[in-house]
Amino acid sequence: MHLSGTKTRTWPRRPLALLAAALFALALALTGCSAGGDDGGSKSAADADSKGAAKSDLGAGGGSSGSADQQAKKPPKLTGVHVIRTAHLSVRVKDVPDALDKARTAAEDAGGMVGDETTDRDGHGHERSRVTLRVPQESYEDVLDQLAGSGRLLERNVTAKDVTDQVVDVESRIKSQRASVARVRELMDRAEKLSDVVTLEGELGTRQSELEALLAQQDSLKDRTSLATITLRLTETPSNVTTADDDPGILDALSGGWNAFVTALKWIGIALAAVLPFATLLGVLVYLFIRFVRRNSSPAGD
Structure with missing residues (x-):
């Protein structure tokens, strides 16, 4: 009877102890999961922050190139007609x-x-x-x-x-070429191998030459559009040509008449000089003929 009573008193305590142990284990498990979740969340946040910082550093390092590309893509402003x-x-x-x-x-x-x-x-x-x-x-x-x-x-x-259109095109090409030169310079600063440096130097020289050619073309266009070119040809008026600005006067009329008179006398003299030899010969022949006729027509006694 004593033993049976003892069993009756101890039987209800074992399930309670087991239940308490199970609840304690479950609490430990939940605590571990929560801690693991918090660590994972912290790690994800840290990774996100590091990635953001890396992007910020990358953006800071390539800021000049990015801004140069944006400026190159922007169309130049049309300031007026050239x-x-x-x-x-x-x-x-x-x-x-x-x-x-x-x-x-x-x-x-x-x-x-x-x-x-x-x-x-x-x-x-x-x-x-x-x-x-x-x-x-x-x-x-x-x-x-x-x-x-x-x-x-x-x-x-x-x-x-x-x-x-040509002026705007040259300005746009100059901006793009300047951005290209800036990118090559950045690559040269980051290059570590000697072969890469040599290659980039050659590329930089080529792009720099193209940029200088575009700048020279821009200067030429600026000079020709800002200053107009006038080619003037002056010729002297001949003395015998009367221009529209010279109105003839009395002296001009007298001078013209005298010149015409002198010219007429000149041509008359030339004509007389040309006819004089023939007229002289003709006069001599006529004179001889008249004397011959008179001699033959006179009486024999005479």
């Missing part, structure tokens, strides 16, 4: 040196300059000059009118060529 203006004038003047000095003064007063100049004489001894003038676009028409009105205008040829 036109190359040229003109060829041929003017006949009384005094070539004086007209040439006035042409130089007109160009310099307009803010331009005098280019090539050539002076010589033609086969008749008349002086002639050829000069190239460069004047600003805003003064181009005024200078052109002054030169055309300096004498008798013989020829006027004016051309205007729109090169706006």
